[in-house]
Amino acid sequence: MSEAVVKPKIGNYHRHLLICTGPRCSEDGASQLLFDSLGGKFKAAGLDAGELRVKRSRVGCFAACKGGPIVCVQPDGTWYYNVTPENMDRIIDDHLCNGKRVEELVFHQAGAEEQ
Numbered sequence: 001m002s003e004a005v006v007k008p009k010i011g012n013y014h015r016h017l018l019i020c021t022g023p024r025c026s027e028d029g030a031s032q033l034l035f036d037s038l039g040g041k042f043k044a045a046g047l048d049a050g051e052l053r054v055k056r057s058r059v060g061c062f063a064a065c066k067g068g069p070i071v072c073v074q075p076d077g078t079w080y081y082n083v084t085p086e087n088m089d090r091i092i093d094d095h096l097c098n099g100k101r102v103e104e105l106v107f108h109q110a111g112a113e114e115q
Contacts, residue, residue: 010055011053012053013053013054013055014051014052014053014054015052015054015055015073015075015096016054016055016057016073016074016075017038017054017055017056017057017071017072017073017074017096018056018072018073018074019034019035019038019056019057019058019059019069019070019071019083020058020059020060020061020062020064020068020069020070020071021035021058021060022059022061022065024061024065025061025062025065025068025070026068026069030068030069031068031069031070032058034069034071034083034085034088035056035058037085037088038056038088041088041089041092042056042092045092045093045097047092047096047097052096052097054096059072064079064081064107066081067081067082067107068081068082068083069081069082069083070083071083071088071091073091073095076095076101076110077109077110077111078101078108078109078110079106079108079109080102080105080106081105081107082105083105087105090102090105091105
């Protein structure tokens with residue numbers, strides 16, 4: 001007799017950050033290093049708990065293999081490119097903490113008219 005599948009649990013979160021860590025997204029593992037840095041950055045910004053909590057996940061490939069590291073903020077549908085550590089700090093402060101996109105780093109916005 002097989003065991004019942006256990007229903008997973010996950011803590012509440014406000015936004016979900018998806019980071020492409022695929023080999024074609026960035027050179028020298030920069031995307032993985034960015035992902036690894038987020039725990040400390042989120043904690044420092046107060047995004048590791050509470051009503052603004054941000055969940056982060058690695059993605060193997062977004063099929064947008066230029067200008068990486070690539071980061072997508074959900075449920076906002078905001079896609080960022082060239083997410084250097086410095087640009088990530090701006091995204092954390094402006095977008096994740098204050099709800100204001102960093103427009104010059106956005107390459108796609110879900111629901112927006114195509115240019």
